[in-house]
Amino acid sequence: MSTSRPQTILFADVSGSTRLFETKGDVEARRLIAAVLDALSLICQQHGGRVIKTIGDEIMCTLPGAINGLLAACDMQRKMARDIDFVRDNLAVRIGLHHGDALEEKDGDVYGDAVNTAARMASLAKREQIVTTAATVQGIGGKSPETRSLGRARVSGKLLPIEIVDVVWQEDTSGMTMVQSAIRLGDAAGHSAGAKLRLRHRGKLIELDENSEPYMMGREATNHLVVEADWVSRTHAQVEFKRGHFMITDRSTNATYVRIGEDDELRVHRDELHLRKTGTISLGQAVVLNVQDVIYYEAD
Template sequence: MSSSRPQTILFADVSGSTRLFERKGDIEARRLIAMVLDAMSGICARHGGRVVKTIGDEIMCTFPGALNGVLAACDMQRRVGRDPEFVRESLAVRIGLHHGDALEEDGDVFGDAVNTAARMAALAKREQVVTTAATYQSLSGKVPEARSLGRARVSGKLLPIEIVDLVWQEDTSGMTLVQSSVLRQAATEEAVANRLRLRHRGNEVVLDADSPVFMMGREAGNHLVVEAEWVSRTHAQVEFKRGHFVIADRSTNGTYVRIGEDEELKLHRDELHLRKSGTISLGRAGVPDAPDLIHYEAE
């Protein structure tokens, strides 16, 4: 029997697990990861939540309300951050959550809220809790502070959405905090339309904050095609997230980016904030006036 109702979906995964397996071996690494997941499962239950499933080093939970999920996420971070064994092994967690309608079926949950929560988890870094501004704005009472992370794209949504980073640490000195009232005001104001110009072989493309992810590579299906043997089929992508344009490398040979007059940087399975103006070269170091050199300008 399927049913849909509002609930908070939370994803958390263990950061540092790959190196843990390399250093400790399979048995000990699995033991430590299981300890982290068990600790988070216990916190989930204490906040009225339910563990939907664990997959590898990731846990998925649901909560009846947004505040339950937010407080659980903060407690999860504190629990892992205070455990001497986890700290010694450089283990931490990344958490993303979102409150919305989700379809329940055979103990699992599906739908837009699940997809959005998964995207929040993907955006989170270690020791970070990321949620949507809409979820944060729905909270009442004594709630954690938050920092704005700008806007991010979520699959299935036409426009980017506002996201925030929850401040779970007790010592918040030196942090730039955003109150709920400020977030509510920002959500109602029209965002400034940042733009990025890309020029390649005489063609120009202008991206703004609402543009879909811009793909570059050797295959014809990409938005920008560079036909060269050193370029991967799907080589790199440019996306507006967290308030600025970011280029992410997905290739075998790397992506070379020069910002202004700085030295050229090589990205390999990593991402970089595109600032000012400069050049992008797919697959090999850029050569001035090379026909396949991509010029960019951030406005």
């Protein structure tokens, strides 16, 4: 029988593991990933948590409280930044976590809203970053690490986007990048208020705002925008408002081509890009080869 209780769910995965297999070979790449997951598992246990499972290059943990999860996540990032073996091989992790109610099965596995939200936070995190919900850090007080707002993001199963934050784990923040030193919690609403994105395709106008669900584009009829062409994948790309910006994420075989303003066209493949100013989006082929199905965008 399942029991529900509040707990912190944490996901961490090795950043760039696909390239690791390409450059190091299967055997060495597996050894390096195993070493990282072993180190993360130990830190989880040191903070009173337990490892639920490891899947490939990812680890899923549960910890008793929000502060346990936040401190464990910070120690995981510091371990990756300080361990000479990890630094030498340019290894890094991205971490997402959330505190909430989760169903716990007899076999120890956990399910539910908290798990889904934590997984979503991990998907938003970048290399060497910790992303969590604002709700997770609220109420902890002075023990909590510093956080910086990343705006709002959609989570499956929730009607409205939720506030998310970047956890500052670096002890010396003087060298932080502009992305890492994003606006503080509370400032994001004013920064992104009224954000709009207009897409035009074959005379059709689509308007998105920060509360819009992810806008899917591809060959299948289930997409919001259907582009029927052999070079377009079934689910090719999506546009979503997250971290205070409209982002396009490519999920395709043949890539997505984006031109921002007067800049050169960019090839985005299994990656994401911030849509700024005005420009064009072309699925599967460069604009010059795909004139009829060019998507024009304008971001406010």
